Amino acid sequence: MSRNKEYAAQAKEWNKLLIQELIKARKSKSPQFTRADLALALGIDQSNALRLESGEHGISMERFFEICLILEVKPSDLISKISLADNLS
Numbered sequence: 532m533s534r535n536k537e538y539a540a541q542a543k544e545w546n547k548l549l550i551q552e553l554i555k556a557r558k559s560k561s562p563q564f565t566r567a568d569l570a571l572a573l574g575i576d577q578s579n580a581l582r583l584e585s586g587e588h589g590i591s592m593e594r595f596f597e598i599c600l601i602l603e604v605k606p607s608d609l610i611s612k613i614s615l616a617d618n619l620s
Contacts, residue, residue, distance in 0.1 A: 547586050548613040549595065554584055556602045556609060572601045 557569055570580035573594075582588050590598075599606045 543589075545613060546589050549609065550584060550586050550590060552609040552612050553590075553595075553598055553602070556599075556604045560602050569598070569601065573597065 557564055557566070566580045566584060567577050570577045573580065583590060596606055599609065
């Protein structure tokens with residue numbers, strides 16, 4: 532596998548892990564804070580929120596920061612949870 536493909540594969544994996552952490556943060560914010568609530572706060576359709584949480588679409592840094600603000604979590608806390616250093620090979 533070429534280095535570029537390795538980097539792309541690793542980036543995709545980190546994106547998946549980051550989305551999982553965002554979902555955990557959303558659910559821990561309040562059990563009643565649903566994907567629909569997140570979609571409303573972001574100004575997007577529920578179907579787009581589903582695509583975002585399913586990983587169908589990658590998440591931009593801007594969208595990531597916006598979600599962190601909505602969920603009232605520090606971006607650095609979520610990033611540290613995916614243990615980037617441990618995933619480097």
